[in-house]
Amino acid sequence: MSAQERRLAAIAAASADAFRAGDYHQVRAEDVAERVRLPRGAEGGKGRSAVWLYNEVRSRRVLVALAVKHAFDEFTAGDGAPEPPRSLLDAQRLVTAALRRVARFHQVERFMLAQVRLGIGDISTSEKRPSAGQVQPVWEVAEVYGATAATGWEGRVTAYARYLAPRLELAALTVGVPPAGWATASAERLSELAFRSMADDPEGPADRQAAALCAHWLARDLFPLTGEWAERLHAAERTAEFTERTGSGGPVRIRALETVLQVLDNSPLLARAAEVGGELTDLLAAGPHDPLPLCDVTSRQGLALLRLGDLPGARSCFERSLRVAGELPSPADVTSLSVRARHNLAEVLVEAGRPAEGLRELREVGEQRARDVPATGVTPAWRRFTLTRQAMARAASRAGRIVTGVTVAEATLADREQRLGPDNVNTASARVTLAEALLAAGQLAQARHHLTEALRLRTQHLPPEGYWPQYDAVRLAEIELASGFPAQAVRLLTGVTVTTEWFARQVSPRLGAEATLIRAMALTASGEPAQALAALRALPPERPVRRAQAAAQLALGDATGAARVLASLAKDERGMDDDFPGQAERLLLTARAAYALGRADESEAASAALVAMGEDTLDASHPLVLAGRLDLALCRLGSGEVDKVAPLLAPLLDRRPLAHGRPPLSDGHPLLAEARSVATRVGEPPSSTPEDRLWEDD
Secondary structure (H helix, E strand, O other), X not given: OOHHHHHHHHHHHHHHXXXXXXOXXXXXXXXXXOOOOOOEOXXXXXXOOHHHHHHHHOOHHXXXXXXXXXHHXXXXXXXXXXXXXOXXXXXXXXXXXXXXXXXXXXXXXXXXXXXXXXXXXXXOHHHXXXXXXXXXXXXXXXXXXXXXXXXXXXXXXXXXXXXXXXXXXXXXXXXXXXOOOHHHHHHHHHHHXXXXXXXXXXXXXXXXXXXXXXXXXXXXXXXXXXXXXXXXXXXXXXXXXXXHHOOOOOHHHHHHHHHHXXXXXXXXXXXXXXXXXXXXXXXXXXXXXXXXXXXHHHHHHHHHHHHHOOHHHHHHHHHHHHHHHOOOOOHHHXXXXXXXXXXXXXXXXXXXXXXXXXXXXXXXXXXXXXHHOOXXXXXXXXXXXXHHHHHHHHHHHHOOOHHHHHHHHHHHHHHHHHHHOOOOHHHHHHHHHHHHHXXXXXXXXXXXXXXXXXXXXXXXXXXXXXXXXXXXXHHHHHHHHHOXXXXXXXXXXXXXXXXXXXXXXXXXXXXXXXXXXXXXXXHHHOOOHHHHHHHHXXXXXXXXXXHHHHHHHHHHOOHHHHHHHHHHHHHHHOOOOOOHHHHHHHXXXXXXXXXXXXXXXXHHHHHHHHHHHOOOOOOOOXXXXXXXXXXXXXXXXXXXXXXXXXXXXXXXXXXXXXXXXXXXXXXXXXXXXXXXXHHHHOOOOOOOOXXXXXXXHO
């Protein structure tokens, strides 16, 4: 605490005593000054002079503002830290309770606050004279009493702001992440409003005053922060609470919770959606057996759990949905909803690291769904089919079938553009899938273009802190990392919502962990492997995390530690012949670790195994296979086997289009640039065609 803050604190205590004892117009500066107690040598027990007091505060408005601050801090000194609310109604109750505390303070300190009400608008005679040149003193606004004095000079009472701010922050965190300074600004506004309304109506009922002020805060500050969906959620939660409080059972309670779940499905709050879905499932299962809504709710709960990263929970929900679908009386519903459950189970397989198996399931589902799809128009049958085709593109890319992934993703995007238009949010979703497929296929410039276009559109239509806009941000960072710009990837994933504790708690811990993983990989590529390892240790030890750990250890020069991690990974992969890109990355790192340890034979064997995957389980043009070829070419170059370099580099340098209409690597890809450099070193530079020259230079 600074010396000025200590003086203001003493003045605040003295001012509170003075205005508790006398009417505002009868309390003189001398009355306050003589109550000030500050250490001052032998006269430490004595007060100060009115001149000294004037030099410190310059205005009676500051005196009364300090007085109410001191008194309120005394009143709330025993209040503990509040519990974080779980729902928007809990948040409303938290803020209302804080405001009720303020209202109770007004009842207890009614006389003093009546004097403050008179004094906060007082203007001295010297201030009214233009010739007086009254200048505001300089206070340390970062400190408690300094900030109170500064706002008091302006005629505002923000004495309750420091009490309200952390509670408003907790309330806001139930629906979003407020920007820096938002809670403080909101608390100061609410403090001033609470003081004016309660001081002007001292007979008002405390509960009603607090509830009315909280309703104002919700409409004025919270709902504009989050968007319209939070207001709809508040209304839905109130209805659901009313049905619970009144004991309305069965269908009434179910309908109320269905409304809450419907709002949550379109909000960032996936954790709450899964929770409400579970409660609704239990109610539906316990009541009269109606399989159709139970099938629907278990499916929606499973989707929320899938995005949260709870794959066993999601699988359980989808399997239950599949069982319930078999009990439906209508054969058409049985077929449609069973196929939906199979589609969702296939997506769980893809997320669980079994993309090839998931792709096989999705192909079967796609064949069934394609039967009733009209050539034009937007119908439920087409919507179901296009979702399966989009999932097939993702699964193919993750399984290493990158040419198929790009081809299917392009066809899906073209179909949606034709039926929905280019600016539809579902068209943007297909564009994200195409960007992911292009990234996996080494077409980085096009991947960046499609991703940024989709990100712009989805941010306009969806809550920016929600799952999908943050998913797009993670994918964009991944593209920048693959493009050879790791510092840009680090920047994109620093201080963003997806990396916050709130996102991990309310939206998706899985996506948050993925963002941390990509940021750690970017740190390694940026020359900061020690920071990367520290971040990776905080993540669950899944296979992608362990591969990133091995890469960071290699960058640190700890090839022995990297080899140990990779050997452990190889053991875990036995019997798991599905995640081929993951196995390819492990082989690539194994070859590099063995080479760093001087084990040329082991390095050669790992590289050869990786290249062989391009003849069987992965597309030959997969960037990991091409990276293995480049590493092997560098080994050959180092051992003097120059004649074996060109055949290894040929697939990287090939500019003929593949089945998806593009060469194996896009221009500007780091692998292509390095391959060209190696080819030049061995005396076989890539040929230059007239199309490679800039026309303006002719």
